[in-house]
Amino acid sequence: MAAAVTYLHQNGICHRDLKPENILFAGKEMDSDIKVADFGLSKLTSDESTLNTACGTPNYVAPEILRQHGYGKEVDMWSIGVIAYILLCGYPPFYDENDAQLFRKIMKGDYEFTHGWDEISSSAKSLIGALLQVEPSKRLTAEQCLAHPWVTGKTARNVNISQSFSTNFRAYSENLHHRGAKGGQ
Template sequence: MIKHPNIVALDDIYESGGHLYLIMQLVSGGELFDRIVEKGFYTERDASRLIFQVLDAVKYLHDLGIVHRDLKPENLLYYSLDEDSKIMISDFGLSKMEDPGSVLSTACGTPGYVAPEVLAQKPYSKAVDCWSIGVIAYILLCGYPPFYDENDAKLFEQILKAEYEFDSPYWDDISDSAKDFIRHLMEKDPEKRFTCEQALQHPWIAGDTALDKNIHQSVSEQIKKNFAKSKWKVSPYP
């Protein structure tokens, strides 16, 4: 049913001896953060192009009545190793059909990316995905998350209040348009939050307000610091 250039396809299903095998489309370009760290040059415009692809794919899902519910950088993979490779959304383990007349209320998702209304245990809608895209856009422009605390209760408190800052010096060179775009997606009230369609029309995505200034050094340093993986510390070979 799902066919979109930025969504990992399910090619086939096999059942054998009590096991179900899902044959997924091969995506070999690696994870989003890895690619950004490896780059020598990275700009707001690069981030804008990435977010455009995510928005376009999630709008497609929403039009089909599907809510992903676990959008995060780890679920964004590059299709190939090519420099201009497209980005692919993966991992639909928590996705759900939004049936007419029914409400979504299950608390699920990944701490740090989950929308306030989910934590407030209120019925929610596809707007939760738009919040997550806002969080991803924030991280893509500074390299660290908008909400952070080692104590989950304190982390959730921040998210429930939608308390986040554009800290200096990390945001000093980022355009006002990018900040405006993020504010519209990371809007506490889901009724006022941008839909994917509205976000796709914002000048930071559809216009030319995304800056071409190289922000690679600052962003990659923060990614390594805040999203450190063992493979960045040790050799990938056994």
């Protein structure tokens, strides 16, 4: 994911809507290449230009987009932090049934490593924390993310997290399904 976004950023592209649904595997192999899809909200940009359009998917949107004071490629790195968080534990770092409350949590960077994080390494948590920085200038760039010790495998642990992930993801999915059913009544 970080390599794909590094390529985009090096070519002046800000995706602006990274989420699991937009990350695809090129094949069925375990080591298959990652492909980024859905460039409907992407924008060509330079390091000097500022984007202003409020866009993205609520759970993955960066605080600076919500503040509407201009933003850059750093928004993609925030989204990678959210995606990595979900992939490690099965639920998002920011969640609320009320979008206004959700956006307040995002703008404050209000998340915790609670259920399902006992088996996750401190290095993985360090990566997440460096990506979910509210201040964009403090957030890892795509290149810095690629060089992070957890991403390079230098500090990754070989721990099976499938049970805690499955339990948490099932609970999160059921909550979303229940929320959708209530909204349709």
